[in-house]
Amino acid sequence: MGITVGFDLDMTLIDARPGMAAAMNALGVESGLPLDGEAFAANLGPPLDDILRGFEAPEERIPGLVDRFRAMYPEVVVPSTVALPGAVESLRAVHAAGGRTLVVTGKYGPNAQLHVDALGLEVDEVVGELWSTQKAEALLAHDARVYVGDHAGDIRGALAAGAIAVGVTTGPCDRTLLLSEGAEVVFESLTEFPDWFEKTFATVG
Structure with missing residues (x-):
């Protein structure tokens, strides 16, 4: 039996930047806050609530803003998202070797699953809302031997789980x-x- 390999989602397996920028800009217009969709899309990785704090959104408004962003996500972000070069082949290579594939992402889990389904990615399990060293929780639970990601936080998560950390410079x-x-x-x-x-x-084997 092969090994389990974990992958980050945004800018590792998929490119959701156009939709993410559009959704954040729409949220800014709707909320009357100075939210910068382009800056957000250029630095995908950290949790949404941390991003909103970085844009100086009032703390008491953040839960509602997160809920609204997640609600508009399926229609605004998912349709414009594409798989990155090599994503399909990488997942297939793990399965061809008898292994399992795992997505561990800081993204809201149901929306992450929508991407996997829409693009037909061969992913066995999706775990959302884990960032940086928190990702080790899922990697350890699924006995992942390798974790692949585009962000420094992904590398920290892999090492915290004792997994081989593989980086990609697509992020x-x-x-x-x-x-x-x-x-x-x-x-x-x-x-x-x-x-x-x-x-x-x-x-x-």
Whole structure:
């Protein structure tokens, strides 16, 4: 039996930036707050409530803003989202080796699942609303041996779970930063993952 490999979602498996920017800008107009969709989309990863605090949204309004963003998400974000190069092939490579695939994301779980379903991604389990070292909870629970992500927080989560940390530079963090956080290997995109995975775990059965 193969191993379980975990993947981050935004900017690791999928590119949701156009929809995320549009949703945040729409929320800003609706709420009368100075929310910057483009800045948000360029730095995907941290939890939505932390992002809203960064935009100086009043603390008492944050729960309602989060709920509203999540409500508009299926119609605004999901339809415009695409799979990143190599995503489908990377998931397929894990399954071809008899393994399981796991998405662990800071995104709201039901909306993360909508992306997986809409794009037909071969994911066995989706766990949402975990960020940085919190991701270790799900990685340990599913005995994930590898975790792949685009953000420094993803690398921290992998290491906290004792998993091999694999970075991709498709998100906001460059190779130098991901390596400095402890990534064992960093790829320009997931197109490089299947070959690495096959060579690294060829003897795992």
